Amino acid sequence: MRQVHALVGLALLGLPLGAAAQGPDTSWDPQAGPLATATPAAGTLVAVTNATIMTATRGTIPRGTILIRNGRIAAVGADVTIPAGARIIDAEGKYVTPGIVDAHSHSATEGGVNEGSQSSTAMVRIEDVLRQETMGLYREIAGGVTTLNILHGSANAIGGQSATVKIRWGLPVDSMQMAGAPPGIKFALGENVRRTNRAPQPGQERRYPFTRMGQEEFLRERFTRAREYEAEWTAYEAAVKARKRGEPEPIPPRRDLELDALREVLNGTRLVHAHSYRSDEIAMLVDLAREFGFRVASFQHVLEGYKVANELAAAGSGASTFADNWAYKMEAWDAIPHNAALMAERGIRVSINSDSDERARRLYQEAAKAMRYGGATEEEALRMITLNPAWQLGVDDRIGSIDVGKDADLVIFSGHPFAPGSRVEKTLIDGRVFFDRDQAPTLEHRMQQERNRRRPVPTTSDDSGAQS
Amino acid sequence: MTMHPLRGALATAALLALLPPAVFAQTPGPVIAIRDATIVPVTAPRIARGTVLIRGSQIAAVGADVAIPAGATVIDGTGLTVYPGMIDSGTQLGLVEIASVPGSTDTEELGTFNPHNDALTAVNPHSELIPVDRVNGITTVITSAGGGLISGTAALIDLAGWTGAEMAVRPRAGMVVTWPRSGGRGGFGGGGGGRGQQGDAAERVSRQVRELHEYFAEARSYARQKESATAQGTTLPRTDLPFEAMIPVLRGELPVIVNADEAGQIRGALALADSFQIQVIIRGGNEAWRLADTLAARRIPVIVGPLTRVPADDDPYDMIYANPGVLAKAGVVIAFQTDDAADARNLPFHAGLATAYGLDPEQALAALTINPARIWGVDQELGSIEAGKVANLIVTTGDPLDVRTALRHLFIRGTPVELTDRHTKLYEQFRARPKINEQ
Numbered sequence: 070m071r072q073v074h075a076l077v078g079l080a081l082l083g084l085p086l087g088a089a090a091q092g093p094d095t096s097w098d099p100q101a102g103p104l105a106t107a108t109p110a111a112g113t114l115v116a117v118t119n120a121t122i123m124t125a126t127r128g129t130i131p132r133g134t135i136l137i138r139n140g141r142i143a144a145v146g147a148d149v150t151i152p153a154g155a156r157i158i159d160a161e162g163k164y165v166t167p168g169i170v171d172a173h174s175h176s177a178t179e180g181g182v183n184e185g186s187q188s189s190t191a192m193v194r195i196e197d198v199l200r201q202e203t204m205g206l207y208r209e210i211a212g213g214v215t216t217l218n219i220l221h222g223s224a225n226a227i228g229g230q231s232a233t234v235k236i237r238w239g240l241p242v243d244s245m246q247m248a249g250a251p252p253g254i255k256f257a258l259g260e261n262v263r264r265t266n267r268a269p270q271p272g273q274e275r276r277y278p279f280t281r282m283g284q285e286e287f288l289r290e291r292f293t294r295a296r297e298y299e300a301e302w303t304a305y306e307a308a309v310k311a312r313k314r315g316e317p318e319p320i321p322p323r324r325d326l327e328l329d330a331l332r333e334v335l336n337g338t339r340l341v342h343a344h345s346y347r348s349d350e351i352a353m354l355v356d357l358a359r360e361f362g363f364r365v366a367s368f369q370h371v372l373e374g375y376k377v378a379n380e381l382a383a384a385g386s387g388a389s390t391f392a393d394n395w396a397y398k399m400e401a402w403d404a405i406p407h408n409a410a411l412m413a414e415r416g417i418r419v420s421i422n423s424d425s426d427e428r429a430r431r432l433y434q435e436a437a438k439a440m441r442y443g444g445a446t447e448e449e450a451l452r453m454i455t456l457n458p459a460w461q462l463g464v465d466d467r468i469g470s471i472d473v474g475k476d477a478d479l480v481i482f483s484g485h486p487f488a489p490g491s492r493v494e495k496t497l498i499d500g501r502v503f504f505d506r507d508q509a510p511t512l513e514h515r516m517q518q519e520r521n522r523r524r525p526v527p528t529t530s531d532d533s534g535a536q537s
Numbered sequence: 538m539t540m541h542p543l544r545g546a547l548a549t550a551a552l553l554a555l556l557p558p559a560v561f562a563q564t565p566g567p568v569i570a571i572r573d574a575t576i577v578p579v580t581a582p583r584i585a586r587g588t589v590l591i592r593g594s595q596i597a598a599v600g601a602d603v604a605i606p607a608g609a610t611v612i613d614g615t616g617l618t619v620y621p622g623m624i625d626s627g628t629q630l631g632l633v634e635i636a637s638v639p640g641s642t643d644t645e646e647l648g649t650f651n652p653h654n655d656a657l658t659a660v661n662p663h664s665e666l667i668p669v670d671r672v673n674g675i676t677t678v679i680t681s682a683g684g685g686l687i688s689g690t691a692a693l694i695d696l697a698g699w700t701g702a703e704m705a706v707r708p709r710a711g712m713v714v715t716w717p718r719s720g721g722r723g724g725f726g727g728g729g730g731g732r733g734q735q736g737d738a739a740e741r742v743s744r745q746v747r748e749l750h751e752y753f754a755e756a757r758s759y760a761r762q763k764e765s766a767t768a769q770g771t772t773l774p775r776t777d778l779p780f781e782a783m784i785p786v787l788r789g790e791l792p793v794i795v796n797a798d799e800a801g802q803i804r805g806a807l808a809l810a811d812s813f814q815i816q817v818i819i820r821g822g823n824e825a826w827r828l829a830d831t832l833a834a835r836r837i838p839v840i841v842g843p844l845t846r847v848p849a850d851d852d853p854y855d856m857i858y859a860n861p862g863v864l865a866k867a868g869v870v871i872a873f874q875t876d877d878a879a880d881a882r883n884l885p886f887h888a889g890l891a892t893a894y895g896l897d898p899e900q901a902l903a904a905l906t907i908n909p910a911r912i913w914g915v916d917q918e919l920g921s922i923e924a925g926k927v928a929n930l931i932v933t934t935g936d937p938l939d940v941r942t943a944l945r946h947l948f949i950r951g952t953p954v955e956l957t958d959r960h961t962k963l964y965e966q967f968r969a970r971p972k973i974n975e976q
């Protein structure tokens with residue numbers, strides 16, 4: 070991780086780093102496609118001015134400035150003095166929100182979303198399969214998403230280690246990982262783990278656990294083992310400390326990569342993100358986590374969370390749900406679009422996630438559904454795609470709102486983000502403009518390109534133009 | 538912003554809601570007046586403050602100065618806006634309950650050519666999905682099955698009625714053809730095979746297109762034989778039910794709904810239309826922008842959507858969102874579909890996304906109301922607020938394309954429909970659960 074941090078540091082300073090060496094390129098041709106996008110300059114000193122600023126923590130500033138210094142928010146307000154030399158982004162008539170945080174993504178995991186060959190694959194890591202050139206990432210920043218919780222799928226009870234990623238499009242994938250973010254792990258319960266919704270592959274045998282009872286017992290078995298493993302290490306470390314000169318070196322426990330991850334869960338240093346649907350399985354994991362002394366950071370999907378909102382609130386777990394998906398499988402039959410607002414009403418920190426490269430493009434519209442169904446306030450709805458998912462990922466001290474000291478991850482919308490007809494104009498991460506519609510390859514560009522191809526420039530004898 | 542149940546001044550209307558969910562008699566019935574509301578008739582300029590008078594199943598009068606007859610149930614529309622009910626031009630509503638539960642889905646028949654299958658036959662009028670879509674202002678939908686190359690007829694149904702027959706506006710609104718596709722572009726997940734597989738796909742596509750043409754040709758010769766047999770006062774020795782179902786198509790009376798996204802698929806559909814002189818409606822149409830001028834000149838409507846798709850990696854990021862605006866600007870008549878059942882409630886928000894990328898908001902509204910009514914040949918009955926039309930109406934707090942807007946009243950064929958569904962019931966039930974400190 071330290072190495073990654075160093076890379077990001079360089080990137081933030083705008084120092085040469087792979088693709089970053091190009092610097093801003095004003096001659097860039099949008100028709101060349103997103104992969105040819107110039108890596109933006111470092112956000113050393115940037116001012117977003119005349120904007121309607123939706124802070125997510127302190128309401129909306131009708132006409133204000135956000136000053137960015139070295140990638141962080143240095144000042145926010147109606148009266149901010151802009152230092153000389155700042156790059157000005159005039160957001161007259163536009164709305165600015167914190168960068169959108171998607172707490173459930175599978176982007177950029179080409180061919181690596183499910184290990185799934187056994188019921189716990191706690192040792193496998195999403196960061197090993199990320200692909201930086203995945204076009205889904207570009208389309209996500211074009212929808213205002215700046216941070217992703219990239220998770221394994223739900224094929225098995227313990228899917229593997231997740232990655233918190235900032236979509237620094239154009240930088241090497243290692244530079245996309247959010248340095249210092251707490252590590253996470255994907256758990257899954259219910260139908261997908263039972264694998265009852267798709268035809269078995271030829272030769273595929275059923276795999277334990279096959280019921281929700283089995284899922285509980287499987288998890289209890291792994292955590293019981295992890296607890297013993299933890300005790301072995303504790304004993305070993307104590308023995309190392311207590312060893313006197315001349316005594317033989319204690320023998321370390323046999324290293325187990327799966328149990329290493331679960332041990333971190335027990336110690337509270339690795340956050341559990343648990344795919345779940347029905348209220349019974351949610352209640353089961355709440356109880357099991359209590360039994361082993363850890364907190365589930367977020368229940369994912371949690372479509373029946375509204376039925377056990379009291380239990381979730383008491384456990385201090387977050388809930389990361391869909392805005393209104395339902396009826397696509399049996400365990401989604403009691404899903405209601407009021408889920409997010411109702412859980413929030415009971416004191417749960419709720420986020421609205423995508424679980425899809427498509428939905429991720431319009432999470433700002435999905436969030437508005439929490440207002441429509443269940444009457445969340447505008448700021449609550451905004452927090453569901455910014456501050457709350459940041460909290461669920463353990464990074465709310467760094468991202469998720471427009472506050473001084475936080476990373477300058479911002480979205481500039483053409484209008485109110487919840488209004489129809491509003492679209493993302495610019496997306497900033499660490500104060501750098503990673504998406505700019507003015508330079509993006511749009512359908513309009515493509516049509517122009519095709520018109521030009523159909524109507525070739527007529528040849529003339531006039532060579533006075535120096536065009537090539 | 539929650540959906541409030543009927544209340545207050547609406548006591549009488551609430552009583553009406555206990556009546557069967559649709560009224561079919563064209564005879565005068567209960568009279569309801571929505572007064573002091575903003576009215577957006579769609580086919581006429583907006584009325585800032587006016588009255589919509591409903592008599593029985595029909596709109597009796599619309600305007601700024603409409604006399605309200607004695608005995609009418611009066612709804613105060615102050616601060617509210619009346620729009621025509623919205624029409625989703627592509628769903629599987631009533632044919633599927635829970636997508637992953639095979640016993641609850643009737644969306645795909647076996648076989649390649651099933652023109653004699655009628656979607657209406659399998660519509661469950663009591664599907665839990667229907668009220669869920671309805672309370673968001675969707676009053677009328679096309680529902681159809683997929684599967685094979687010719688999947689059968691689509692039905693245009695109102696979202697109220699005790700039986701499929703009662704729901705039907707047009708029991709057979711179009712013949713569904715799914716144009717063969719190579720499968721390498723658009724859609725979900727990417728993937729795709731190597732060169733060899735693509736070659737196989739191209740071969741399969743051209744074979745299937747040939748099969749489609751052959752099927753239409755055989756149906757045409759059947760129709761001709763039947764015609765000449767009829768002219769000679771005899772009958773054909775054997776009745777072929779699938780070919781019988783094709784006769785209205787070949788006469789140009791029943792349009793063919795061609796599910797087609799890629800430009801090549803759309804061109805194929807146009808060629809089929811030329812060969813057999815049939816009416817064609819393009820549905821899906823992700824790449825219809827490439828043919829916008831042709832489609833406009835040939836007056837071929839395009840049902841766009843769902844917009845909840847991602848473009849292929851080599852296509853512009855905003856292609857799916859911007860396509861409807863390009864088509865409308867070129868003069869193509871567009872409507873929207875969700876191509877879903879559970880998600881049909883989001884129909885207006887698909888149109889909303891399109892307005893962010895170039896579709897004029899008024900055209901977006903037309904694409905949810907009068908345009909589909911024209912495409913389905915029911916614009917004398919539906920799609921706008923005009924005297925004499927069926928009273929499929931929604932009364933909202935504002936722009937129906939805005940997610941934050943709430944529905945206050947809903948009328949299908951003049952009858953008030955309660956704004957409750959499986960979801961509001963579960964919401965009320967669990968919202969009433971005692972909180973931790975109350976237990």
